[in-house]
Amino acid sequence: MTQPSPRRLRDFVAAFADLLADAPGEARILDTGAALLRDLVVHDDWLPDEFAAPDPERYRQYLLHADSRSRFSVVSFVWGPGQATPIHDHTVWGLIGVLRGAEFAQPYRTDGGRLVPDGPEHRLDAGAVEAVSPRIGDVHRVRNAFADRASVSIHVYGANIGAVRRSVLLEDGTRKPFISGYSNTRLPNIWDVSREVIA
Ligand code: FE
Numbered sequence: 001m002t003q004p005s006p007r008r009l010r011d012f013v014a015a016f017a018d019l020l021a022d023a024p025g026e027a028r029i030l031d032t033g034a035a036l037l038r039d040l041v042v043h044d045d046w047l048p049d050e051f052a053a054p055d056p057e058r059y060r061q062y063l064l065h066a067d068s069r070s071r072f073s074v075v076s077f078v079w080g081p082g083q084a085t086p087i088h089d090h091t092v093w094g095l096i097g098v099l100r101g102a103e104f105a106q107p108y109r110t111d112g113g114r115l116v117p118d119g120p121e122h123r124l125d126a127g128a129v130e131a132v133s134p135r136i137g138d139v140h141r142v143r144n145a146f147a148d149r150a151s152v153s154i155h156v157y158g159a160n161i162g163a164v165r166r167s168v169l170l171e172d173g174t175r176k177p178f179i180s181g182y183s184n185t186r187l188p189n190i191w192d193v194s195r196e197v198i199a
Pocket of ligand 1: 088089090140142
């Protein structure tokens with residue numbers, strides 16, 4: 001099977017590393033990073049099928065790239081029909097860009113020790129990008145907008161997110177620690193530029 005060109009993802013990774021090179025503040029990372037991510041997810045011709053495969057039981061999170069200095073990681077989230085996350089936090093900045101299908105996001109905030117919705121649940125269609133962080137709102141629940149097909153979103157986080165100590169939150173404010181890990185053991189080979197050299 002012919003694999004799609006890894007060029008878009010490689011260029012995105014390079015541009016994100018450039019953005020972080022002079023240690024910008026979070027506001028600039030989220031602002032410029034959102035534009036980079038939007039450019040990536042408006043094209044759906046680059047993600048190899050194995051990193052877009054749903055699982056019948058649970059949503060999947062495939063690591064696509066981890067920065068060697070843990071400044072950022074890029075993950076494809078694959079939602080099977082009707083699948084949802086629990087309410088969770090991130091503890092670092094994150095960007096979410098919808099590549100395929102659509103999802104609903106419900107932000108939460110803490111009020112008197114309890115968790116309450118922070119605004120309405122909103123729909124993100126393909127090409128949409130939004131941000132989370134402890135500074136701007138870090139707790140949400142995300143679910144596939146579709147009951148009959150998979151959706152895929154591309155996430156960027158300010159850490160090697162699969163190893164970050166985070167929390168699942170219950171509506172009474174209880175926190176349960178979790179470390180997400182990743183669904184894959186192999187990464188896409190974005191560094192093989194030979195086809196481009198030959199062309
Ligand atoms: Fe999240």
